[in-house]
Amino acid sequence: MPFALEELFFSRTETRGRILAGNSVFQRVSQYSWDEMMGQPHNIIRHPHMPRAVFFILWEKLRAGLPVGAYVKNRSKDGGYYWVFAVVTPVEDGYLSVRLKPGSAFFGEAAKLYASICEYESRSAVKPAESAAELTDRLHGIGFRDYAAFMTAALGEEIRARDAGLKRRPWPVLRPFEDLVRSADLLLTTTGRMLGMISTFSYTPANLRIQASRMGEEGRAISEISANYARISQSIVKNLEELGTSADEVFAVVNEGLFLTCIARLQAEMASLFDEEASGGDIALRDEAGRLIRQAEDYKAHAAEKFDLIKQRIRHFIELASEMKRLLSGLVAVRVMGKVESVNMRSGIFFDLIGDLERGHAGLASGLDEIGRLNDRISDNVRELDTVA
Known part of the structure; x- marks a missing residue:
């Protein structure tokens, strides 16, 4: 039909x-x-x-x-x-x-x-x-x-x-909102990849400390360095978990925001069409038209509230990413000292463990660079939506 x-x-x-x-x-x-x-x-x-x-x-x-x-x-x-x-x-x-x-x-x-x-x-x-x-x-x-x-x-x-x-x-809201959804999806992918590095920062410092303890007095310096590394690593693991949760929240709220915005537009058009149909009808029809108009207005308000929440969630994620960047910068000096001390160790296992930490550090740094670029894109999308929504 x-x-x-x-x-x-x-x-x-x-x-x-x-x-x-x-x-x-x-x-x-x-x-x-x-x-x-x-x-x-x-x-x-x-x-x-x-x-x-x-x-x-x-x-x-x-x-x-x-x-x-x-x-x-x-x-x-x-x-x-x-x-x-x-x-x-x-x-x-x-x-x-x-x-x-x-x-x-x-x-x-x-x-x-x-x-x-x-x-x-x-x-x-x-x-x-x-x-x-x-x-x-x-x-x-x-x-x-x-x-x-x-x-x-x-x-x-x-x-x-x-x-x-x-x-x-073309509806001017749609493209920047869809770009925002794609950026949020990439954010989730990148954060998920970074979460896969948790084991490096959870276990490698402990393994380093165990190996150093077996060296007795000779391993004291590397043991202290590994203890410092462990303290910073604990903060990194906590931040990574919070970053993962925040990325999930950003992705969910951005999709909800686009869906509500589309609903608001569709219901507003439906309300307008039915208002014309009901204008010459009986009281029941006019009451139904009033219901539709109120529903459309409610969803327009829901969409606006969700957009405000999107901005809050994005700000929180950016703050967590900045904190991760600060934590990683604190690892640099500790990692360099660990590498210097490991040169004096008789066992090559220290080189391997320090190498694991270096690779983990490089992986997180690369992920943060990508997140930084995505955050810039997301901020641009939000600013554009502010002008057209």
């Missing part, structure tokens, strides 16, 4: 998913009359070729009070089908779903993925939670860290494709 690119439609349900309201486009494409739909479960339009995994994820998010987006294949009354990208948000005493016509490259890939997941569900007779885990694994395999990252990227691409199809000017 076709519907036009410029059309949006919505439905509102109570908490169990029974239909309470919608617009004329929703009624038209479903081919059910309002009498047939009102009070019925929303799955009256569910197509059998939809993976159960998607609905498991959708309900899991909604029950947690979170908005969610998904490609959905629906079935009309005559047995036909139509695809949408649905954005579902919690509202008072239920849920609101706003749908657009998908047309991006993401849509084609999602349709193929859905078909393969449906086949997997049929072949393996798995539970919905297991199928959801399989879907998430497959998304990870094509470059998405989790379902939230996928739905955020997909919604952004659908808005871009819709604007292009309707000959609209």
Whole structure:
């Protein structure tokens, strides 16, 4: 059942998913009359070729009070089908779903993925939670860290494709926000690589001290140096762990910010379209239009709050990176003294252990250089968003 690119439609349900309201486009494409739909479960339009995994994820998010987006294949009354990208948000005493016509490259890939997941569900007779885990694994395999990252990227691409199809000017918020997401993803990758060096700074100083103790008086100097190295290394390990947690927070909040910003725009357009439709209607229609307008305003405020949180999370990460740089600079003198003292040791193991520390130091320094460049990019993205958001 076709519907036009410029059309949006919505439905509102109570908490169990029974239909309470919608617009004329929703009624038209479903081919059910309002009498047939009102009070019925929303799955009256569910197509059998939809993976159960998607609905498991959708309900899991909604029950947690979170908005969610998904490609959905629906079935009309005559047995036909139509695809949408649905954005579902919690509202008072239920849920609101706003749908657009998908047309991006993401849509084609999602349709193929859905078909393969449906086949997997049929072949393996798995539970919905297991199928959801399989879907998430497959998304990870094509470059998405989790379902939230996928739905955020997909919604952004659908808005871009819709604007292009309707000959609209590109939405100025989208590109810098997507750049911010990519930078946050690289930040997470770089920090993860640095976290892999924790063992070097956790165990090598202790091994150095053990070897020095076996040398007796001759190893006293290297033992003291290794003790100093261990103290600084403990701080480095703690900072690395905090840096990893902070990178996770930055990545999550940036994706949430983009998703909320896209929702706010979509709901605002839906509210405007339905306000026109309801202007000559009865009180119930005008009340529903008012609900949509309030929901759009709420999500605009949520998006603004999330953007403020993004800036806070980024500032915290930059502070941690600066502290790591300071700690590494403190290691330089200790490492040099250790290398000098190891020359006088009879055992080559000291050279090996000092070499491990040097390689660890070089790895962290390289990671920090990359983080510094990413922080500059992120700061530029935030400044640009400040001017266009």
